[in-house]
Amino acid sequence: xxxxxxxxxxxxxxxxxxxxxxxxxxxxxxxxxxxxxxxxxxxxxxxxxxxxxxxxxxxxxxxxxxxxxxxxxxxxxxxxxxxxxxxxxxxxxxxxxxxxxxxxxxxxxxxxxxxxxxxxxxxxxxxxxxxxxxxxxxxxxxxxxxxxxxxxxxxxxxxxxxxxxxxxxxxxxxxxxxxxxx
Numbered sequence: 001x002x003x004x005x006x007x008x009x010x011x012x013x014x015x016x017x018x019x020x021x022x023x024x025x026x027x028x029x030x031x032x033x034x035x036x037x038x039x040x041x042x043x044x045x046x047x048x049x050x051x052x053x054x055x056x057x058x059x060x061x062x063x064x065x066x067x068x069x070x071x072x073x074x075x076x077x078x079x080x081x082x083x084x085x086x087x088x089x090x091x092x093x094x095x096x097x098x099x100x101x102x103x104x105x106x107x108x109x110x111x112x113x114x115x116x117x118x119x120x121x122x123x124x125x126x127x128x129x130x131x132x133x134x135x136x137x138x139x140x141x142x143x144x145x146x147x148x149x150x151x152x153x154x155x156x157x158x159x160x161x162x163x164x165x166x167x168x169x170x171x172x173x174x175x176x177x178x179x180x181x182x
Contacts, residue, residue, distance in 0.1 A: 008063075012042045012054040019043055033069045065104070070096055074108045082170035082178060083119075114171045119178040 011032060018028045025043070029036045045053030066074070073095065077088045085102045093099055106116075146153035172178050 008056060009054050012046075015039050015042050016046050016054075033067050035068050065098055065100055066096075066108070070098065071108050071112075074105060075112050075114070078105075078109055078114065078171045082172060083168065109171050113174045115174050116169055116171055117177075119168045119170045119172070 015028050015032060025036055025039050028039050042054065074088060074092060077091045081087045085105050088105055089100060142153055145151050170178050
């Protein structure tokens with residue numbers, strides 16, 4: 001038996017002990033922070049095969065580094081900071097002490113029906129009409145002064161060095177769009 005299998009067998013044996021002490025599958029799942037279906041499978045394997053049933057069978061790929069709780073945490077962190085996988089990963093490390101790749105974070109978000117799409121920077125129907133009208137009047141006034149050649153008027157597109165991309169994208173639940181004020 002591989003040494004990496006021992007912690008899982010220990011965890012599964014804890015589930016068996018808790019079950020023998022009368023704890024329900026839901027309670028065991030809550031205590032061990034493991035999915036209810038996994039606990040049920042372990043108990044069934046124990047009944048059928050004994051200790052041998054608690055061992056992992058061969059499977060391709062490695063088991064997930066994150067528990068179900070930690071995967072839910074990734075989704076919550078994405079709600080707080082939907083525009084940066086790096087910040088989600090850093091916050092996850094701060095809370096759990098576990099490091100995962102960007103692709104792992106993306107896989108979790110895609111699995112929870114999130115997509116990476118453009119967010120709305122401004123919604124015309126929700127803008128402050130008074131501020132908009134005041135800015136529009138100020139621009140018209142400046143244009144009139146520039147037409148009289150009293151001033152030289154230049155317009156800038158706000159390009160330059162900025163940490164937020166000019167075309168903002170974010171992780172969002174499918175079917176919704178995040179709106180941020182412009």
